Amino acid sequence: MEIFSSSQLVEIAHQFGTPIWVYSAEQIRKNIRELKCFDTIRYAQKAASNLNILRLMKDEGVMVDSVSLGELARSLRVGFDPKAEEVIFTADLIDFSTLETVIEKGITVNAGSLDMLRRIGEHSPGHRVWVRINPGFGHGHCNKTNTGGPQSKHGIWHTDLPEVIEIVEKYELKLIGIHMHIGSGVDYEHLTQVCKSMMNVIESVDVGGLRNLEAISAGGGLTVPYEKDEPEMDIQQYFSQWDEMKKLVEKVLNKKIQLEVEPGRFLVANAGVLVTQVHSIQHRPKDAADFILVDAGFNDLMRPSMYGSYHGMSVISQNDTKDRPIHEYAVAGPLCESGDVFTQHEGGIVTTRHLPQAQVGDFLVIHTTGAYGASMSSNYNSRPLAAEVLVESDGTARLIRKRQRIEDLINLEQKTLKIEDDLF
Numbered sequence: 570m571e572i573f574s575s576s577q578l579v580e581i582a583h584q585f586g587t588p589i590w591v592y593s594a595e596q597i598r599k600n601i602r603e604l605k606c607f608d609t610i611r612y613a614q615k616a617a618s619n620l621n622i623l624r625l626m627k628d629e630g631v632m633v634d635s636v637s638l639g640e641l642a643r644s645l646r647v648g649f650d651p652k653a654e655e656v657i658f659t660a661d662l663i664d665f666s667t668l669e670t671v672i673e674k675g676i677t678v679n680a681g682s683l684d685m686l687r688r689i690g691e692h693s694p695g696h697r698v699w700v701r702i703n704p705g706f707g708h709g710h711c712n713k714t715n716t717g718g719p720q721s722k723h724g725i726w727h728t729d730l731p732e733v734i735e736i737v738e739k740y741e742l743k744l745i746g747i748h749m750h751i752g753s754g755v756d757y758e759h760l761t762q763v764c765k766s767m768m769n770v771i772e773s774v775d776v777g778g779l780r781n782l783e784a785i786s787a788g789g790g791l792t793v794p795y796e797k798d799e800p801e802m803d804i805q806q807y808f809s810q811w812d813e814m815k816k817l818v819e820k821v822l823n824k825k826i827q828l829e830v831e832p833g834r835f836l837v838a839n840a841g842v843l844v845t846q847v848h849s850i851q852h853r854p855k856d857a858a859d860f861i862l863v864d865a866g867f868n869d870l871m872r873p874s875m876y877g878s879y880h881g882m883s884v885i886s887q888n889d890t891k892d893r894p895i896h897e898y899a900v901a902g903p904l905c906e907s908g909d910v911f912t913q914h915e916g917g918i919v920t921t922r923h924l925p926q927a928q929v930g931d932f933l934v935i936h937t938t939g940a941y942g943a944s945m946s947s948n949y950n951s952r953p954l955a956a957e958v959l960v961e962s963d964g965t966a967r968l969i970r971k972r973q974r975i976e977d978l979i980n981l982e983q984k985t986l987k988i989e990d991d992l993f
């Protein structure tokens with residue numbers, strides 16, 4: 570299902586320029602509604618961290634996870650209340666300025682290593698903490714997004730829970746939650762395995778050590794279809810196995826607990842597109858496909874170059890493109906690097922797409938880019954960050970991030986140059 574009409578996107582491209590990220594508020598709300606069966610939805614904002622998206626989440630009763638001082642600043646700016654656990658900090662290590670902030674603001678910490686847990690204990694005895702457990706296995710849509718098992722740096726090893734309890738007792742920390750997140754883009758089989766592991770971990774320690782437990786988290790990793798024939802995840806089935814597990818944990822602990830889920834991709838991926846403009850059709854000999862060159866590069870959308878990720882594409886223009894002949898194209902960006910191709914498999918093998926014959930001046934839309942799109946952009950090749958637009962439920966397109974200016978890019982360095990200039 571298309572979330573925007575072609576004419577709406579052409580209008581936005583004309584009004585705000587390209588490349589541009591466009592999100593649908595309505596689609597984000599729809600995704601949230603699907604997960605409302607969980608007690609708490611905690612949005613992993615790394616997927617798309619624009620303040621306006623965070624505000625939408627907050628207005629819909631979604632809480633937020635932060636993994637850096639920058640993400641904490643965003644959460645606090647939007648008004649997530651640390652005292653009500655609306656924002657928590659998840660990491661495997663904590664630097665000094667972040668530590669100061671979490672202590673000063675009373676932000677609950679989800680510690681992914683024993684050293685981080687100790688550090689919190691030493692500097693803030695009595696602090697409210699979660700622990701992130703590595704259950705001994707992981708999975709992801711590719712190796713780079715697998716965050717569990719012995720090859721992963723993330724999480725406290727599942728057999729180390731007795732040490733967690735020792736540290737917690739020593740510093741009188743309040744262990745309020747146990748969390749597992751084994752990867753991003755996780756298949757159903759592995760998600761089921763995580764659920765079973767949670768119980769095993771809880772049963773591996775004396776219940777007394779878990780007396781303050783208030784919640785467990787299923788983590789994120791929920792999948793969304795990127796290709797047309799990929800199935801959607803069955804959320805009800807996923808929820809019911811966790812709900813059953815929660816009831817078992819409640820029996821063991823003899824108290825009620827909350828069940829959290831921590832998705833990034835699921836809430837925003839299908840709610841966003843990247844609109845680019847076609848600047849060249851690069852002809853190649855008959856046995857190779859022509860390239861469509863657009864004005865977005867892997868500095869904007871990194872996923873195809875980084876993971877070989879697939880994103881659907883369409884060619885739109887002021888005139889209908891429906892009756893144009895279909896051609897086979899590779900699609901690439903403007904960067905001075907041959908890996909700057911949006912149609913590629915993992916390992917850099919260039920692939921092609923069947924698209925309506927493209928012309929310079931058309932727009933090429935890259936679909937399902939709401940998650941890990943804008944948030945992973947960089948300034949490579951000294952290209953400014955693209956603008957972001959949120960289309961509200963009434964169809965109004967609102968600019969939620971201005972396009973970065975070249976001036977913004979060089980200002981930080983300009984200052985250092987001046988100092989040096991002064992020396993000579």
Ligand code: LLP
Pocket residue numbers: 613615616659714716750752753754788789790791831832833834835872940941945
């Ligand atoms: N919780 C934790 C602790 C995480 O590290 C992540 C993602 C999530 C939740 C949310 O995962 P999700 O529901 O979005 O799968 N850049 C990659 C994805 C990396 C995800 C990193 N952590 C991509 O573009 O596919």
